[in-house]
Amino acid sequence: MSTNYSLLFYLKKPKNYVCGPKPIYMRITVAGEPKEVSTGRECDPVRWNAKANRAKGTKEDIRGLNAYLDTMERKVADAHLQLVKDGAEITAETLKLKYLGKDVQRRYLMETFTEHNRKMEALLGKGFKPNTLKGYNTSVAHLTSYLEKCHGETDIDIQRIDHAFITGYEFFLRSDMGCSAVSAAKYMKHLRKIINQCLAHRWIAENPFAFYKTNAKPREKEFLTPDELDRIAQKEFSITR
Secondary structure (H helix, E strand, O other): OOOOOOEEEEEOOOOOOOOOEEEEEEEEEEEOEEEEEEEEEOHHHHHHEEOOEEOOOHHHHHHHHHHHHHHHHHHHHHHHHHHHOOOOOHHHHHHHHHOOOOOOOOOEHHHHHHHHHHHHHOOOOOOOOOHHHHHHHHHHHHHHHHHHHHHHOOEEEHHHHHHHHHHHHHHHHHOOOOOOOOHHHHHHEEEHHHHHHHHHHHOOOOOOOOOOOOOOOOOOOOEEEEEEEHHHHHHHOOOOO
């Protein structure tokens, strides 16, 4: 994942423009993705140096304009540095929002996983069975143990989850939790489901499972509910056995 960015100030041609000053825009680009921010300032094209990204001249109004653009550039650099320190995903959008003070709400893995399980519990008997919920609750317990032992944390920002985190968790399941290949595959499938939900909500931009492969196939055991067992017991069969 790239952490570098480029910044450009330029004059943007308004709709139905004929002549006169043009608004100055700032373009932030990360990994080829651009995002624009209006500077709220304008400049006459004849006084603009496109190569220097600044207005030409030494008059007080020009110096003031260039100083303002310098300040904007420094604030973007500060926003970028903060994202790096936070270990956050750096995209043109996240950098733009950080600069504007409109950070995307941070989402955490265990918080999201627990929320998923609460919703599943509310739908027991309506598409989900107790044994399925039990498996997902076990996944939460295993992930919590992994975070505490291997990362020294109780939760983690989903934007920090990468390929190393995924493969490290699978190894932890096999080595520390004593899971078979099939059981580990089941818990990895649970985690993948949560990650896919995060991708769908655009909480993360890259899929940490993109290069993850396993040969084991998870087997979800579904047990009959007491009501289902009772209905079988009460069933009258026409064929003598």
